[in-house]
Amino acid sequence: MKLFFDKFKPFFYNSNLEVISNDCMKASVKAFKVxxxxxxxxxxxxxxxxxxxxGEVVLNSPYIQIKCNDVNSAELLIALEKLLPWRKGPFxxxxxxxxxxxQGDLKWRRISENIKPLVNKNVLDVGSGNGYFTLRMAMEGAQKALGIDPFLLFNYQFQAIKSLIDSPLEAMILPIRLEDMPKKPIFDSVFSMGVLYHQRxxxxxxxNLKAMMAPGADLILETLVVDGEKGYSLIPNDRYARMRNVHCLPSIETLKSWLIDANFRNIKVIDINKTSPKEQRRTPWIGKDAASLQDFLDPNNSSYTIEGHPAPTRVIIICNN
Incomplete structure (x- = not known):
């Protein structure tokens, strides 16, 4: 993807992130060759x-809005439809x-009201998807907002958005997994949102998150949890809310114990939220006949998934290294 490589070096140049640029470039080139x-x-x-x-990028809550004059709306619509499904947004x-x-603005409001300002910070967004949150981080003044997500489609979606923006917005998405990132403690804030329960x-x-954090950096962790005492976790036998790759959903106290074992400090729960159809919903932009939250829940009791597990509840925790 020529556009990606044209923007790669300027993003890393003359910053603390330059130390990882060569390794990130090699990993990205390999990913794009798949x-x-x-x-x-x-x-x-x-x-x-x-x-x-x-055009200019602004926040028109809940949307990241790009005001691009003289754009043929019909042609833009056709191009964006080639990049379905659009999971994160809205735009x-x-x-x-x-x-x-x-509807990412809801999650971002829950987070942004409780974290330290991102102004002039180097920020890593692990499992960034198409970069909606990465862009929000950059729009809040991050010096560098780097997102990583191995799914190529999300990288293309980000490039589609970024190529319409005429501003020095310091955001970049790479098609890299966290385990393939060079482990350098250079980020002031590290976000892992919707990733932990997919890990074996x-x-x-x-x-790996800790290895990327500068001294005194913040970890903002968002993940699925279940009710239970310390030591309890739900390990689905097959699927959870129709997702195949959900390996472990801890209780909040179990999650805290994991963070303590990983030597994180000042562990603070800032939000517990049951996912609602207002936040995750079926729209034409995820494809014809595509499923979403309402299809993943028991039609007779929305407190349970279609498999009979507790319905999705997410916690946000902030801690330090």
């Missing part, structure tokens, strides 16, 4: 969008609204 039959369609979408005039282009599956080895994930 065979995927959708790549020609995605490349075509990016090429089209990159020809449009650039707005002039007056056109792209309603993603997740939760302690390895926590240790």
């Amino acid at each position: 065979k995927n039959g959708n790549v020609p369609k995605w490349d075509e979408a990016i090429e089209t969008i990159n020809t449009f005039s650039k 707005m282009f002039n007056d056109f609204k792209l309603e993603s599956e997740w 080895d939760h302690m390895n994930h926590l240790n």
